[in-house]
Amino acid sequence: MVRLGRLDGLRGIAACGVAFTYHSTGLFADGALASTNPVVHWLHWSGWLFVDMFFVLSGYIFAHVYLGRNALKNGTDLADFGIARVARLYPLHLLMLLLTVALFWSKPENTVLAFGAHLVMLQALVPPVAQTFNGPTWSLSVEAMCYVLFAMGAAAGPRALRLVTGLAIFLALFMIVSNAAPEGPYVRDNFPRGLLGFFLGQVLWHQRARLAGVPGWVLAGLIVAGLAIPPAAFGAILPLVLLTFPAVLLLGLRLRWLESRPLIWLGDRSYAIYLVHLPLRDLFLELSGPLGGSAAEIVLGHALFIAVTLLLSDLALRFVEMPARRAIRAGWDRRSQRAALA
Template identity: 60%
Template sequence: MSAEPPRLARLDGMRGLAAFGVAFFYHARSLFPEGALDSGNRLLDWPHVYGWLFVDLFFVLSGYVFAHAYLGRDALRSEADLTDFAVARFARLYPLHFVMLLVAVLAYAGKAANTPLAFLAHLFMLQAMVQPVAGTFIGPAWSLSVEVVCYLLFAMAAVRGPRTLVGVTGAAVALGAALLLRDASTEAWSADNFPRGFLGFFLGQALWHLRARLARVPGWALLAVMAFGAWLPPEGPWGAILPFALLVFPAALLFGLRQGLLECRPLIWLGDRSYAIYLIHLVPRDLFLAWHGPLAGAGLGGIVLGHVVFAAVSLLLADLAFRWIEMPARRLIRAAWSQRARRPVTA
């Protein structure tokens, strides 16, 4: 197996911004009464109304990064490679997911939707398959189920060879786009979950394959694609997701790869903790709402302060989780697996 490919630090920074958008703009709107954040300006209102679309940026980034990390060093060639891939994904995702599931059991005790069936679904990372999706235990964790399915399809297709991978990629992108077009909506809903993942993840992987050609596209053209996709009204027949999944986010990824600012230390710090931010931020928000309720009567200063305090608390918890749960668990699992793999075979 060849050496690890260089880290795509600029995409890590972009992942941090996506996590910030989902957590501290879209989900922060619940801290205030209905309509308190409406300004009547589409640009200003977009983060609080459509910030959920940043999940689709996560999918596109994941597809590109996975192709870079595994196809870039030809690391998926055999069943043994598939096992190593699965262990690496387990070490990356499951420890914090499991801890947050236990936290959610305590934080949301008595919530009607948190049934034993929902707990089992979360335990085995099948939470996107129980109703109400995003309404049981850790809501944002639904996307983990979708990502896991995309990981499996990607890894098994890569092991079968380039032709199989091209076929799976084309089929996933076409199926995802067709289903989203058929059920075009201005809001996120459960029927969109897997189509969003298929489209975004495998489109990101296709962008990696075409990276040499796409590198010749001028920056102004990428900005024009982003602007056009963002300009398309979500009430059109294409819905809210397709313009961003097909135009805005792929162009943003390609443009972001050229921006050195995205690998500045604050954004890398944010990107490293993006997974923890994504899983943790709803707990402090919901506990505050259960204790105090929405921040009624808050003026502009109160709205800004509410966002800042919510972000600060969530970032602190995410940092602690990253340092004391994510990284130690990841090192422990990978070290145990490496030791097992090196163990000599005996009669």
């Protein structure tokens, strides 16, 4: 199966967008990062929407990996799929959860109920706890639910998957429009955001041959259009998920520089960046308090936060993610072999 390296580069950019343009603003005192530059302003206040780019990318990549080679046909395939997902997501999630318990248990919102929900990755379904402990992991919970729907639909056959995809997109649109809020995300939006982005990514993969002929200038226009539509019209999510992010994905598939070594490096560490950055930011705040507003403090504060996040993410990939993934997969393979011989 051909690796979509350019989408890995996009994934790295999206992770950095969440970590270093949105959540990093919490390092600074109120008003310290005020800017009249529209790009800077959007990144500071709307960078949370990079999460929805993750959902679209995931849907496309999963279709490419699993549907492209018809890899989900029966119960054995579903079990292999589930183990692969656990091996990919859970080890670092568990480590970061335990670290946040050790560091931030005293916060009133970090309760036993919240810990239990995070432990089984169901935090997105329990609104009071979705943003506790390591807040960004709500999206892992949503992605896991999308994986279940996708795998079950794919195993049931193409018609069933088309039905699942259509129903998921319809339900997501209905829920998002019903709850549209221009000023920011709400917990009740979490599940439909994941459904819409993930299954829209599936549609893009199925239509990839037709969409390959769309001129680049049209895609660029869609990117700008999604950004230009006022959030008050449809909420902050829909214009970007329906216009901008699909166009970014399709255009990204044509851009060789997204396969550059630095971006592939970031893409490989995107999951770790996503899980490490917020606990690290909160630890910075515990140790130093909010930073002031001088230019030197802003630059040095951001630089230090980025450097430490990238260092820890690299260590997490090499010493947690990859070894745990290999161990879990090897254990599952041995179990499967014993079962086949029994």
